[in-house]
Every structure is written in C-alpha cells, then in structure tokens.
Amino acid sequence: MPLPGAAHSRGLARLLMVPDGGAAWVSRVAAEAPTLWLQRQQAAEARILASARSNAVSVVPPVVAVSCTGLIQYDECPRLYRYLHVDRLPTRPAPWSALGTEVHRLIEERTQLLERRGRDPEEDAREPDLDEHAVPHGEGQPLSIPKLLSTYESTRFAGRPASKVEEPFSLSLGHNRLRGRIDRLDQFGDGAWEIVDYKVSRYHGQVLRRQRIQMKLYSLAAWRLWEVDPESLTCHVIYLIDGHEETLRHSAEELDQAERWAVEEAEQIRRGEYPRVHTATCEQCGYTQVCRIEDGLDRP
Secondary structure (H helix, E strand, O other): OOOHHHHHHHHHHHHHOOOOOHHHHHHHHHHHHHHHHHHHHHHHHHHHHHHHHHHHOOOOOOOOOOEEEHHHHHHHHHHHHHHHHHOOOOOOOOOOOOOOHHHHHHHHHHHHHHHOOOOOOOOOOOOOOOOOOOEEOOEEEEHHHHHHHHHOOOOOOHOOOOOOOEEEEEEOOEEEEEEEEEEEEEOOOOOOOOEEEEEEOOOOOOHHHHHHHHHHHHHHHHHHHHHOOOOHHHHHHHHHOOOEEEEOOHHHHHHHHHHHHHHHHHHHHOOOOOOOOOOOOOOOOOHHHHHHHHHOOOOO
C-alpha cells in the first residue's frame, strides 16, 4: 500500500483526531510496506530533530516570562516544556482545547451581561458553599457546549455578577515574570474574596496536583498584585462535566512557599535546564519517539 504524501495532509490531520491517534493505521501501513515505512520514519525524525536544533535558544536570556500553564508543564516534564515553548515542535490537533476555549468565552460573555444588569454583588453572597489531560467525555458521550453551559448555569456563580472576569496578570518572580488569566475573581463588602476556576473535565476524586499549583499561583497573584489577604481568600474549582465543586484555602505561609518554588522553576527555565523525566504518561506523549531518539535510547 503506497504511503500518503503531502497531498494527504488534511486526511492525516483528521486521522490524528481518532481515538487511537492513528496508531492502528500506523501499524497496518508499517506491516504492509516495512522498508518504505522505516525510510519515511527516519526522514521524519531527522526533520523534527533538525527543527528542534534550529529553533533552540543557545544564549541564556536575561529574563523569561512564563505562563501558569507553562510553569505547570515544566513541573510535570521539563523536556516537554522545551519541545512546546522553546523548540516549538508541531503538536497533534486537539479539538477539545477549542471546546474549552469556547466554553470559557461563553461563560465570560454571560457573566458580563449579568454585570450590565446592575445587580448587587452581595445579593447571593451568603448561599451555602458546595463541595466541589485525556480527551474529556461525559458519561461515555461526547461533550457538547449546551451541556457544559447547563452545568455552569446550575452553579450559584451564574446568578451573580463578578468583580473581575478573565482577569490577566503579570507577576514578578525575581528577575522573571509569571503571566496568567483568572477565570473569575469576586470581592465582597465584608472583605472576603473568591477565585473561581472552571474546568472542562470531571472530578477524579481529588484535586489534581496541577490544579492545586494553579490555584496557589492565582492566589499568590491576588495577594501580591491586589493586596488580597490570603486569610480572606477562597478558591473554587468547578468541574463542568459532572458539576462537582472543590473549595481550597491557602495560608500566607503556603503562598510564600509556592512563590519560592515558582521563582526557582522560572530560573531553571531561564537557564535552559530541560532534563528528561520519565512518568507513567510518557507513552501517551506525542513526543515520546523524539525524546528517546534525542537520548540515544532504543525505540519502544
């Protein structure tokens, strides 16, 4: 069976969106034309590595600006951070990312419309609190924007205006900077504050490490930039697939510790330290083959 060429790029892009990421197609074609497949594979690997070397920054920059997402990616796998943000290697299509972006946009739009109605921010403030990276699905069915928005509308946050929506921030981390955007930030007359973060995912029985780090970084930004007392700040993580809510609080001591951690992580990025870290998710990573070749390891 002949291998597809450049004219089939759209078909290959669609192929990557199937549940197995094209693995079945790869196995079949490799079995039918092993010699030609090996030649194409080696050529592709050579192009990717050449691209990585040509894009790599060899001079240590005086300062770096890293996003909260980037800092968390670096924490999970420094090598993956390099592939994405330094080498800028191509990535697989991720239609669920576009879904998440659209859902956040619609929530922002609805919140701003509510603000323009001129309701009192305190109106629903005393309601009782609720307890609150695979392709997201809900109950075995593909997700839909109306279903996710319906979950949002069932929360108490949908019924009251916000103080800040999709609020960007830039926080100093020593000589470097941390960038981020908070989904929602509410301030109340009694001095209390709330951070709300919407996740287009389900609750997995605990708040994941990356989500805890994200909430600490958001709380740190609120403390340093808007002088929000950590003792008066509460974080709410809303999982839009199942409607679960988790509530987190952080002491000043915890935020100081998170700040020291973030400063060191950003400095390691600035120095260009990207070691390979083997985790249970390596085999699902789109760069597993490139990573192994770079380290001179045998193919899995």
